[in-house]
Amino acid sequence: NMRLLKAKADGGFSLTTFPINPPRYAILSHTWEADDQEVKLNDIENRKGTHKTGYKKIEFCARQAQHDNIEYFWVDSCCIDQSSSAELSTAINSMYRWYQNSAKCYIYMADVSANSSSEWESCFLGSRWFTRGWTLQELIAPRSTEFFSEEGMYLGNKEQLEDLIQEATGISNQVLQGYPPAQTSIEERLSWIANRNTKFGEDIVYSVLGFFGIHMLPMYGERAVHAFRRLGQEIEKTITITQPRRSTYRNLKVPKADTLG
Known part of the structure; x- marks a missing residue:
């Protein structure tokens, strides 16, 4: 099962579970805030969590998906029931495939500001996103990957930023270009x-x-x-x-x- 988000006309979000063959979807890659600042499944279900720091990442993903004409999107913090060990186990073992099958992967870099064009590259290289374990598969698995600043400004796709990514990760250009x-x-x-x-x-x-x-x-x-x-x-x-x-x-x-x- 894959649970997907969809933006509603009233500004909220709905959740739909797809047992098989989910529709075309976008997916978010990010680093987690403090746990109590991430929007969870019950926040979405109960229309809460708008005050949390992590809510702006969900709004960003919704806007970007809409811009790309993608109706559904996935965010780990609120599309997985973290309280269910069975669901968490399934999600962990499905994660690579979920990222691989996404139409677009949006990488939200919360510590990179694009306000200064002369400095964002050094911030990019030093981003916490490159030090996290889960973001590794989120970099390599998706077919289409785009990077965004904390303001939601487009920084470039994986191809355009390949040399910087290679410098930050040490991963070969061949793999970054899609080599299995x-x-x-x-x-x-x-x-x-x-x-x-x-x-x-x-x-x-x-x-x-x-x-x-x-x-x-x-x-x-x-x-x-x-x-x-x-x-x-x-x-x-x-x-x-x-x-x-x-x-x-x-x-x-x-x-x-x-x-x-």
């Missing part, structure tokens, strides 16, 4: 998350499942080291005789959990 991650080495895919962080340590592992085509049940509280061990076991099951039997997942730096997701 599955065709790269296991070591290369794992290296992309070496300097990224997540709110919960385990999430750094769950955030890369899509790069390996692996389904893995999230077990919050297991700690990142154990999650990496499980990931390594699943990766080894997929290794063919043309690939080396030993991967470097055991030696990968385990990022520390921090205060924001």
Whole structure:
């Protein structure tokens, strides 16, 4: 099931669940505010949350989708029932595909201002968005990706900003241009998350499942080291005789959990 948002004529938003074959939709990539400032599912259902800092991101996504003639859009904070472990597990294992199948992915960079054209590139390179675990797949999976400043000003698409993105992430231009991650080495895919962080340590592992085509049940509280061990076991099951039997997942730096997701 995929739950999608739609702007209403009265300025609010409606939610529709699509069991299969969702319609064309846009998707938002962002870094989370403090948890109590993000708009959640029950906020949308009860028409609350307009005072929260995160509400402007939803309004931005709605405006941009409308501009692109896309009726529906998806925002993780309010399209997933975070209180349901079963729904959260399904969402985590579906996330890569949801981003991959989106018509447009809007990357909202809350710490990049476009008011000063001479300085936004340095802010872009230093953006917190490039340090988060979940934003990695949100950069690579979508077919069409566009970057926006905190004011909602268009900064460029992935192709136009490719050199800056490569500098910020270390990801090869080939992959940024659409080369399938599955065709790269296991070591290369794992290296992309070496300097990224997540709110919960385990999430750094769950955030890369899509790069390996692996389904893995999230077990919050297991700690990142154990999650990496499980990931390594699943990766080894997929290794063919043309690939080396030993991967470097055991030696990968385990990022520390921090205060924001």
